[in-house]
Amino acid sequence: MGPIGVTLLRGSRPGRITLIVFRGRSRWPSIAVKVATKAEHFWALEREARSLKLVSRDLNDSIGASAPRHLGSLRTPKYSLLATTAVRGRRAELPSLTKSRSSRSDRHRLGRHIGGVRLWSRELRQAIPSNRQRTGLDVANRLHRYLEIETLPPLMAERLAEIAGEVGQITHKWNAQWQHGDVAPGNVLWFRGGVRLVDWEAASPYHDPWRDDAYLILSLARNIQNTSELASSAALKLALDTESWVGRILASSYTEDWPHPLPIHRALVAVAVEHALMAHALKGSPNIWQEVVGTLVSDEEIRSSCDWLFRGVRSI
Numbered sequence: 001m002g003p004i005g006v007t008l009l010r011g012s013r014p015g016r017i018t019l020i021v022f023r024g025r026s027r028w029p030s031i032a033v034k035v036a037t038k039a040e041h042f043w044a045l046e047r048e049a050r051s052l053k054l055v056s057r058d059l060n061d062s063i064g065a066s067a068p069r070h071l072g073s074l075r076t077p078k079y080s081l082l083a084t085t086a087v088r089g090r091r092a093e094l095p096s097l098t099k100s101r102s103s104r105s106d107r108h109r110l111g112r113h114i115g116g117v118r119l120w121s122r123e124l125r126q127a128i129p130s131n132r133q134r135t136g137l138d139v140a141n142r143l144h145r146y147l148e149i150e151t152l153p154p155l156m157a158e159r160l161a162e163i164a165g166e167v168g169q170i171t172h173k174w175n176a177q178w179q180h181g182d183v184a185p186g187n188v189l190w191f192r193g194g195v196r197l198v199d200w201e202a203a204s205p206y207h208d209p210w211r212d213d214a215y216l217i218l219s220l221a222r223n224i225q226n227t228s229e230l231a232s233s234a235a236l237k238l239a240l241d242t243e244s245w246v247g248r249i250l251a252s253s254y255t256e257d258w259p260h261p262l263p264i265h266r267a268l269v270a271v272a273v274e275h276a277l278m279a280h281a282l283k284g285s286p287n288i289w290q291e292v293v294g295t296l297v298s299d300e301e302i303r304s305s306c307d308w309l310f311r312g313v314r315s316i
Contacts, residue, residue, distance in 0.1 A: 029086035048201035062127035066196040089189025102245040120195040121212035125177040136170025179207035210260035233295040240306040251308040
């Protein structure tokens with residue numbers, strides 16, 4: 001088997017580490033061991049274990065080595081552990097999205113990232129369609145649930161209630177589908193010209209089909225926020241405004257190809273609310289996502305400067 005090497009990775013969340021194990025002289029790791037030392041993170045490893053078991057059951061023939069394989073789990077009162085095979089690939093390296101001017105290389109790298117993730121997600125959701133059907137009423141119920149648990153500013157609450165009412169009138173049905181659920185840049189790997197994804201804790205065969213497409217947009221806004229001093233609302237506007245090079249690339253990709261029943265703007269609101277609901281359920285702070293929801297539903301600058309989100313809005 002040869003020598004064994006171990007690399008320690010510390011993520012952005014305290015109480016979470018990942019051990020990457022190399023066997024022999026291979027340049028690629030063979031095993032990833034995630035360790036959570038805080039009880040509030042135990043659920044994430046348990047959820048990922050469940051998701052990977054479903055992936056193995058449903059998707060191995062479709063996506064093969066692009067997803068890790070569950071090897072084992074362990075939980076004690078003091079820590080939780082998840083062992084998986086390691087996914088080969090190099091992490092996506094986005095250019096700085098806060099640049100006021102972009103080079104040809106910057107635009108190529110961002111366009112390649114968006115295109116690669118969207119293609120991978122499309123193949124994933126087409127792998128095994130679920131027979132669990134949904135309508136706009138399911139989306140509206142989630143929006144109302146958020147209104148029930150959060151005290152929102154009046155304008156934001158009023159607008160979100162209006163959106164819930166509009167969406168709730170939709171009778172068209174669609175199937176839930178497999179989605180990764182967290183296509184943030186840090187979870188995207190490139191290998192031999194194609195995309196692979198890690199961190200499958202949010203993956204499920206029961207997501208709405210627009211989940212990854214919408215979260216990809218939101219994740220770029222989060223990237224801007226994390227690499228600057230901008231508030232989440234300002235970062236979102238910078239990512240979506242076609243006066244910025246990031247917004248122009250997003251608009252070009254998404255207005256040419258949005259194969260989902262819910263319009264882009266409504267899908268962004270629905271996914272942001274899902275994250276706010278999850279933060280509330282974990283007793284974390286949903287303030288970041290609350291600001292995103294508020295910007296999307298009640299900020300007039302979004303409608304005026306990011307009109308591509310609303311262009312051609314149609315009923316489903």
